[in-house]
Amino acid sequence: MTAHTDTRSAGWREWLTTDTPQSRAQARLGRAWAGWTAFRRNRLAVAGLLIVLALVVVAALAPVLAPYHPYAQDLNNRLMPPSAAHWLGTDAFGRDILSRLIHGARLTLMIVALVAATAPLAGLIIGTVAGYFGGWVDTVLMRFTDIALAFPKLILALAFVAALGPGIENAVIAIAITSWPPYARIARAETLTVRRADFISAARLQGASSLRIILGHIMPLCIASLIVRTTLDMAGVILTAAGLGFLGLGAQPPLPEWGAMIATGRQYVLEQWWVAAMPGFAIFIVSLGFNLLGDGLRDVLDPKGD
């Protein structure tokens, strides 16, 4: 609008914000643009997005970014405070804490990605099937969901890991098994609001199968709420995984998992505080990132939540 605005970018903007999109793709991009404009105005949400992106970049480039090998011991330099050589100090084996945190980002990202790829998907399938078919299918699935919802998640995850044996894979399985019910509830609620809509009836009249309607019409409409919920839950997943690691049930040594690092730093906390403090900061910042991002997304994608 101002004189020095690049005409080409102004053209793009106009194309994106038009009230009369010419194609489905344009309409979709236009809505995404409108969402982005609203999201961008929330500075905290943008900060959250940057933190999450930073986690991804750090995880991807860990070997390049880390100044030392995460397992490289240097027993002459045990428990050194932060210095020029070791920005965040060293741990009980003289390993560089910063390098271990950078490599630990990979584990955190892996846990987050695995849980985000499984629990919401399971919830989505259960919720949409229950909502779409209704009747006894709905009753059975939702009773089942309600029962699972009333379970204490953390304790059950602990019991699962205890049964399956400690380890990062089992921690992921335990977290995923205990966190699907809320997604099923959300997906069902969304399904119920569209189940009777005309476009679903139209699809059915055209002979679309139930599977096709659920996959092609209903599931896409549940995605927005599920993304918001998943993003917000990821902070909790990170904290639970770290908690399991802290109790010695998650990642096993010498893996540089942040929770386990806090556990090993615990015995030195009164003298060499940085050994336990630094991984805690990392957990805090990353999970705050997901919380801020999820909070911002909720405002954009799910305005009725406020």
Add this chain to the structure above:
Amino acid sequence: MPTLKRGLTLLVTVAATLLGLLLVTFLIGRVVPIDPVLSALGDRASAESYAQMRTQLGLDLPLWQQFLRYVGDVLQGDLGTSVLTSRPVLEDVLRVFPATLELATVAVVLGALLGVPAGVFAATHRGRWPDHAIRLLGLIGHSVPIFWLGLMALLLFYARLDWVPGPGRVDVFYEGMVDPVTGIVTVDALLAGETEIFWNAVQHLVLPSAILGLYSVAYIARMTRGFMLDQLRQEYITTARVKGLSETRVVWGHALRNIAVPLITVIALSYASLLEGSVLTETVFAWPGLGLYITNSLLSADMNAVLGGTLVVGAVFIALNLLSDLLYRLLDPRAR
């Protein structure tokens, strides 16, 4: 008799949920790669006594019969014997549970005392800086690993500043000096008239309960804000203002009364999650409650104790859900 019918539905739901919980703990007990026969007999048992023990434990029965046996045992209060303490698990759990109850209760009271006013304040200042600040603080509170915060708080307030005593429920010096009547040290000390021990116990309680409660502040504040915003839009709020009431009375006298019932549900739910969340806090503060019991049992693969503890926490969790629902009916004139 709609009340009776709803009560029955509730009862059936609770029973089904408890049964589901039992099924889960039962199945977890089956997938454990520990042979219960060997752990009962030791690994030098003869084949003969092995088979005998196997029959005695019911492991030769079909799975569903084993489950029924398990349910029957639990209903009779038999949660098995702890390998670690070689005492019945139920006895152990009942001994350590009051400590957890004490911690979680103080924590939830702190959480509600801070969370409700914060939520109300955020709602009445919607969109202005107090609202944003409380929202940000809430998100921060939900992002801090609680066990780490506990460690850091111990480092700062105990080791460096010496404002609070260290881990444990009372100073070592006072330990075992009051009879465990209720198992809640503060109450027992008061009952015995030992004010000195009482104050010591209170000082020990401050830090862990504040750290644990912090987690519920954010949740309670967030829910309070949402409920409050809903109410402040209502027409009866305008009525209260038209009457000439001060804003304080409009908010705290009229609006808050309307959200009291859902708020109690929220507080009951966060109480339940604090009982559960005490696992990590107790570990950090060496607080001899159910959480510490479960984690210690975990580390020594004492599955009877782990599953028994899980079952008790789960049952209390479900009971609190039930309680909040009952309170709802008692307190809301519209539901009566």
Add this chain to the structure above:
Amino acid sequence: MTNQKMADNTPLLEVSNLRVAFPTRTGMAEAVRGVSFTLAREKLGIVGESGSGKSMTGRSILRLVPPPGRVTADRLAFNGEDLLAASSRRMRDIRGRRIAMVMQDPKYSLNPVMTVGRQIAEAYRVHSKAGAAEAKRRALEMLAAVRIRDPERVYDRYPHEVSGGMGQRIMIAMMLIPDPDLLIADEPTSALDVTVQMQVLAILDDLCSQRGMGMIFVSHDLNLVASFCDRILIMYAGRVVESCRASDLHAAQHPYTRGLLASLPKIDERPGDLPVLSRDPAWLES
């Protein structure tokens, strides 16, 4: 006291160029756009369709326009006192005690978790130093004054336990108990059954004239207002398009008013198709 007030020459309410605006993404949207009128101890009807700004006019007199709405006026004075300049503390003294308001639906305007008796007694106690017993006695009297037969029993009821008509009478009792000088009735009968509408109106009318109050009666029902009020303002899109005595309504000039009058079905004529109200964009600027 009442006579002395009547003799006073200052109008009860002076409103000049009242504007209520709400910020939107595209700028300020004005809900009320320059409304002016004065009110003595009389019944003034404000008529308009929904969105015409009639309710906002009522609420801005009490300074109860919800934020972020903004109220401005060249003059907004009650008994000669500038309401826009009054402190919020002074405003609280005026609300209830001097100016009260009855709203549309008692289902929503009564606090659902307080007994109606407590709500009425509270309205009394805000503005007096009376004790609980005295407040209860006055509340029971007031319930009787709005023709509730068994005040003692109704006193302990919750709003969801009373009918709509009784709810609105309770609302009137609550608003009149501090003996205000001006009552704003914002669609007080629209949510009620036709059978109880007249009953509630009669109570309002009686109490109003007994106490010598002024009343602003906001409604979308032209017939009702014409029969109930002394004077009428017709609002359209945030402006007053017509102002006349109720008895002169048939002589109204503005095309919008004429349109409204023409669209009223008459009992003594054969019902044909009712004419559709036409709206001229020029009225927005008049």
